[in-house]
Amino acid sequence: MHRGHRAAYLTDSANRALGSALEMAGLRKDGSEFTIEIALSAVNTDEGLMVVEAVRDISDRKNAEAKFRWMIEVAPDAILGVDTSGSIELVNAQCERLFGYGRDDLMGQPVEILLPLGLRPVDAGQVGAGTELAALHKDGTEIPVEVSLSALETPGGRLTMAAVRDITDRRRFEKLLREQNIELERASQAKDNFLASMSHELRTPLNAIIGFTGTVLMKLPGPLNAEQEHQLRLVQTSGKHLLSIINDLLDLAKIESGRVEIALEPVDCGRVAEEVVQSLQPTATGKGLVLCVEGSDAPVIAMADRRALGQILINLVNNAIKFTDTGEVRVCVIPANGEGLRIEVRDTGPGVPEIDLQRIFRAFERSAATTKASEEGTGLGLHISHKLAELIDAAITVTSVVGQGSVFTVTLTGP
DSSP, X not given: OOHHHHHHHHHOTTTTSTTOEEEEEEEOTTSOEEEEEEEEEEEEETTEXXXXXXXXXXXXHHHHHHHHHHHHHHOSSEEEEEOTTSBEEEXXXXXXXXXXOOHHHHTTSBXXXXXXXXXXXXXXXXXXXXXXXXXXXXXXXXXXXXXXXXXXXXXXXXXXXXXXXXXXXXXXHXXXXXXXHHHHHHHHXXXXXXXXXXXXXXXXXXXXXXXXXXXHHTTSSSOOOHHHHHHHHHHHHHHHHHHHHHHHHHHHHHHHTTOOOOOOEEEEHHHHHHHHHHHHHHHHHHTTOEEEEESOSSOOEEEEOHHHHHHHHHHHHHHHHHHOOSSEEEEEEEOOSSSOEEEEEEXXXXXXXXXXXXXXXXXXXXXXXXXXXXXXXXXXXXXHHHHHHHHTTOEEEEEEETTTEEEEEEEEBOO
16 A cells, blocks of 8 residues: 555544545555555454455456446436435536536435436346336426336445436427328328229220110111211220229228228138139120139138129239230139149230339339230239238239249138
8 A cells, every 4th residue: 555545544533443444545566556545443362453455356346346337438328327215326428408406406316306206216136128218397387207127236235227318309200200191191091081082983985885886886876887987996095995994993002092892711712713713704705715613523612702702803814914915814713732722824925024023013003014015004913912911811923934924822821
């Protein structure tokens, strides 16, 4: 021990009390100083009572304490240390900035002056998840904060450590986000109402046009010359195409607004496939294509929504017919083999380039190859089918060879 330090220690009556401890600077042989702790104790000997000095090197402890205080000071959150009586025993610079008090003003004060609801004590090693509270600034204004708690054992007893984070900006952002979501919901509702209204208003006259055109083409009102029949068929085709676009837009609006009701139940997929093929048979025959179903005569059951599955298959088969000029379209129902039941729609159309295989499932997207084959379509059929498949826990995949055809596969869960 440095002689000057030791003399001061021994001449202080408080330090001479047995059992007391004092931190001092020790002096090594090389002249360097280090922190020591000295304690006195009494020992009875044959020569009488002796006072023994116990000297402990506490350099590591002091270094650890200094590192801890540095970490507390540079922490991004306000840090409070509160003893078991609820008094503030530790604060950092962020705490001063957040609450407006000086450090000396807070030491020894009840924590309620900052957090009116106080802090619950926590067990050693326990970390409390962030809890949102109202804190109190020195000027009396409330501050929304998030408080996370932990316990710290110190020589002076256990402290409840509170990391206090100002969440004013987060609250403001959440409020703004809620307001924007409300506006988006209103806009979405207005869009859905508009589409529903307009689709009804447009479909009614379109159906009339298609119906009257069909009547005229049947020559019920009287004979037609070749040019008149050609022009009327163009009107009928365009009307049907426009009606298809309106129906696709309405279906997409319903799906995106969550208004499609789905009820999963055991469905005979073979029967659904046959019904789809029967409904589209006239279209395929009109193009000179073979359209058929392949599968077991026994029921092939999967969990699905019958209406949604039917719409998926109608879209896939209709697409196959639309873009196939010669050959065939086959719907193959393959029973579950451990990977789920599969329904494959195979065609002999132009095929889809590999670069387009994922893009074709996006809204209003079409493959360059199919666009050349036909200018009809909105690019919504596959997108709607993909969305419906997600709703019934199914998946749609595609493989294709340009110039040979494509295979669209719907995979469903077995019963």
